[in-house]
Amino acid sequence: MSDILDRARARVLDEGSGLAEADILEILRLPDEALPELLQLAHDVRMKWCGPEVEVEGIVSLKTGGCPEDCHFCSQSGLFASPVRSVWLDIPSLVEAAKQTAATGASEFCIVAAVRGPDKRLMEQMRAGVAAIREAVDIQVAASLGMLSQEQVDDLVDMGVHRYNHNLETCRSYFPNVVTTHSWEERWETLRMVRESGMEVCCGGILGLGETVEQRAEFAAQLAELDPHEVPLNFLNPRPGTPLGDRPVVDGKDALRAIAAFRLAMPKTILRYAGGREITLGDLGTRDGLLGGINAVIVGNYLTTLGRPATADLELLADLKMPVKSLSATF
Amino acid sequence: MFCDRCGLPAADGDHMACAAARALEPPRFCPECRRRMKVQVVPTGWTATCVEHGLRTG
Numbered sequence: 001m002s003d004i005l006d007r008a009r010a011r012v013l014d015e016g017s018g019l020a021e022a023d024i025l026e027i028l029r030l031p032d033e034a035l036p037e038l039l040q041l042a043h044d045v046r047m048k049w050c051g052p053e054v055e056v057e058g059i060v061s062l063k064t065g066g067c068p069e070d071c072h073f074c075s076q077s078g079l080f081a082s083p084v085r086s087v088w089l090d091i092p093s094l095v096e097a098a099k100q101t102a103a104t105g106a107s108e109f110c111i112v113a114a115v116r117g118p119d120k121r122l123m124e125q126m127r128a129g130v131a132a133i134r135e136a137v138d139i140q141v142a143a144s145l146g147m148l149s150q151e152q153v154d155d156l157v158d159m160g161v162h163r164y165n166h167n168l169e170t171c172r173s174y175f176p177n178v179v180t181t182h183s184w185e186e187r188w189e190t191l192r193m194v195r196e197s198g199m200e201v202c203c204g205g206i207l208g209l210g211e212t213v214e215q216r217a218e219f220a221a222q223l224a225e226l227d228p229h230e231v232p233l234n235f236l237n238p239r240p241g242t243p244l245g246d247r248p249v250v251d252g253k254d255a256l257r258a259i260a261a262f263r264l265a266m267p268k269t270i271l272r273y274a275g276g277r278e279i280t281l282g283d284l285g286t287r288d289g290l291l292g293g294i295n296a297v298i299v300g301n302y303l304t305t306l307g308r309p310a311t312a313d314l315e316l317l318a319d320l321k322m323p324v325k326s327l328s329a330t331f
Numbered sequence: 332m333f334c335d336r337c338g339l340p341a342a343d344g345d346h347m348a349c350a351a352a353r354a355l356e357p358p359r360f361c362p363e364c365r366r367r368m369k370v371q372v373v374p375t376g377w378t379a380t381c382v383e384h385g386l387r388t389g
Binding site for chain 2: 058059060061064083084085086087089093096097100101104237240278279299300301302303304305306307310
């Protein structure tokens with residue numbers, strides 16, 4: 001066993017403390033031969049500190065496209081020649097999407113909008129939508145609406161939104177290479193307000209944006225400092241027309257190393273498979289990640305792209321004897 | 332007829348990569364007129380609307 005895995009076993013598995021940035025970097029640099037042992041350790045950590053349950057979530061786009069920001073990975077930016085057109089989801093369709101999600105056994109439903117931050121119209125749509133969902137469906141409602149003011153944070157709490165997603169996307173040092181229309185610090189400020197409001201903080205990012213392995217370690221350490229309730233881990237799915245549209249997808253073994261590294265950085269967080277896993281890991285890799293630190297999944301489709309059928313993921317969880325976290329367990 | 336992923340004429344060039352990508356993407360261009368469609372993805376499906384040729388679902 002390598003020294004770093006010995007240290008990780010003592011610090012993370014035995015004590016429940018996350019690895020520091022230098023140790024995360026060592027993990028990310030482990031050779032392929034060490035990957036099975038690394039994944040087993042990350043799985044042991046997840047089982048000891050989080051348990052066998054897997055949190056299942058569905059997501060839907062309330063407002064698609066036409067975003068004024070220039071996040072270089074995103075097909076919904078209005079600044080790029082992407083084929084994605086602007087469209088709004090009506091309330092009955094939103095409720096139907098929540099019902100479809102709940103029917104999979106999911107406990108979470110996240111409403112997402114492609115905006116810099118919500119305007120009055122969007123907040124009114126959210127209030128009506130969240131109320132309609134809570135009336136018709138037994139599911140926890142989360143939201144992802146960009147950067148918020150304190151008043152908007154308070155409004156979302158009042159609506160009953162229990163978790164707010166706002167990804168930092170990548171580490172602080174690389175962020176200006178990915179987004180130029182706002183700063184990493186502006187995102188951090190929204191996350192600070194969300195935490196203070198009592199809503200659960202959901203914050204992750206995307207791997208494969210062109211960051212170095214050192215910057216991947218930096219990102220994991222910065223997320224650990226934030227200590228979010230949930231970390232959604234995306235892998236770049238290069239979108240036509242975006243500045244990152246020609247980037248290669250993340251190598252599968254690098255993706256698995258990253259999953260394990262993020263788990264060892266944050267042993268107690270919900271670490272969720274999000275977008276890009278289908279093209280980065282495929283079916284076999286998806287299974288390996290669930291046995292290597294992942295304990296949550298987005299099922300079904302994403303915001304502008306399609307995922308595996310929910311039944312495929314649910315069958316995989318059953319095969320792995322990983323129970324779906326029930327709604328009652330989230331309260 | 333047009334490729335519903337890239338919007339180029341279906342008869343021009345090779346659209347094998349588009350076809351493969353479409354397994355995990357909804358259509359973006361109307362295959363009849365190549366207009367960009369309004370596409371809404373939901374957890375279990377998608378709808379795509381062309382102002383001229385109407386609604387498609389998947």
